[in-house]
Amino acid sequence: MSAIVMNDVRREFDVATGSVWRMNRRIRKFEALRGVTLNVARGELFGLLGPNGAGKTTTIKILTTLLVPTSGEVYLNGLDAVRSPHQVRSRIGYVFGGDKGLYDRLSARDNLRYFSNLYRISPVEQRKRINELLEMMNLLDRQNDRVETFSRGMKQRLHIARGLLHDPDIIYLDEPTNGLDPLAARDVRAIVRNLKNSGKTILLTTHYMFEAEDLCDRLAVIADGRIIAEGTSKELGALANAGSVVRAEIIGGAQALCRNLEDRIDVVNCHLEPLGDRELLTIRFAAHAGIEVPRLVREAVAADNGAQLLDLQLREPTLEDKYVTLVSQSRDKESA
Incomplete structure (x- = not known):
């Protein structure tokens, strides 16, 4: 027997918007859980x-x-x-x-x-x-x-x-x-x-x-x-289609480089972080990208005259990479 079972659990809340003083107060429904199903042994x-x-x-x-x-069922x-x-x-x-x-x-x-x-x-x-x-x-x-x-x-x-x-x-x-x-x-x-x-x-x-x-x-x-x-x-x-991860230190043109890389079908997402006088670019590749991902990044930097590559590291995806990829993919589907 399972210890925790949730079957299609939903939970709605009434959320107030507007100001009561301006007589435009409205109540809308917010669905915090939208059909959660879990089974824990x-x-x-x-x-x-x-x-x-x-x-x-x-x-x-x-x-x-x-x-x-x-609505839904919960058994413990x-x-x-x-x-x-x-x-x-x-x-x-x-x-x-x-x-x-x-x-x-x-x-x-x-x-x-x-x-x-x-x-x-x-x-x-x-x-x-x-x-x-x-x-x-x-x-x-x-x-x-x-x-x-x-x-x-x-x-x-x-x-x-x-x-x-x-x-x-x-x-x-x-x-x-x-x-x-x-x-x-x-x-x-x-x-x-x-x-x-x-x-x-x-x-x-x-x-x-x-x-x-x-x-x-x-x-x-x-x-x-x-x-x-x-x-x-x-x-x-496997669900995230998570492949290798490249972390590159870039001076100049990092934002444009990130946008160009995100247009590639073998790139899942890019993320920029400020790092002093440079920027740290994290590129998550899809599993089918193969082992040539460092070369792809170097070629992308070389094609952009405004960017200078200082350092590049390749590693296998961690759970954090898989998590970020899954959440990003979910948000992309919601906004589509």
Whole structure:
């Protein structure tokens, strides 16, 4: 049986436009999710990727029973999340990044005791569970200190402990390493791996592509309220038709060069970034472009008298390249 099932889920919101003071206020419908279908196996670590405003937060809120879908079906471990939200809540855990969600003037232990009471965990089970989680999160030596004295990484580990108090079957991790320093983020990723190895089903949202590729069994990309691609990192590359990536440092004429390259059928997209007195040009080629892509770039630069090539590097596409390509292709279809 699948742990998470979403069948053609849609969610509409009423959005106000105009100014009430000018008597031109209007209400229009905004469709945040437009037929999302997902299937996550039990024990799987599944990544949900997408740009800001794509529908990730709305999806998570529906999966945590904080929002009711306008239409569609949602099942969590076989339970109907729309008709039986109270039964579902006892089996899911939600962990989000940031400073909110904890009581700063309480100790770590008192925070966990408070949330245990909300879950109606018995006092005997509370002590056992809290001790286990404090040890798991490496917080035993700071258990009686106020949370306001904790670093951001320690707070995030306490967030995870809070989400695991009732030993949920399904865990939602919403950008758990956002804003953490590299060492703290590494600690959180190690905890996530251990949770997966213990048999938990995990749905992870993140903007860090290397993190998604490192942790997740499968991935889905959501854009404009739709799932536009799903599969392993290798399968996403095939869907994106992602080939080699060239990064070139250019002085002069970079914008015109980028437009000319984008007109080629073997170029997926170009991206320019300022780099001091020069510009960094990233060119993503289609899979059928072959191995001569550096030569193609050099010839394009040579044909443009206003551009000077300083450096050129060729590499294989990363998950970030595949993601950018898929989202760009989706936006092109929407605007067409």
